[in-house]
Amino acid sequence: MNERIFEGSFRAVQADDRLECGICWWVYDPAEGDDVRAIPGGTPFAELPDDWCCPGCDAPKHKFMVIAA
Template sequence: MTQEPYKTWQCRTCGYLYDEEAGDPGEGLAPGTRWADIPADWVCPLCGTPKADFDMVEI
């Protein structure tokens, strides 16, 4: 079974990028943390935008 490629998500408000492969250890998100595994009440660490207002981006 092949693992799905990691994706990158971008905040619509400030442009912050969340890369699943890198995670965001400063926010308590270990490398490899999938977007679906981040709690729904999580907000952008730079501007406070809700998780729902992020879009998946192709880098």
């Protein structure tokens, strides 16, 4: 079972955290980046451009939540 940590939670997003879209469930993995938006692997979620959005459904960044390891 995946636990999720929602925005405003007690823990800040870490550089290697994977995040899941709360709309379409697409997962951003910083190790892989985002080929659709030309984001190279190794880019932490916090370093994505402000206008970046989910490649699965165009949801904004604030709709993403951390997937607990």
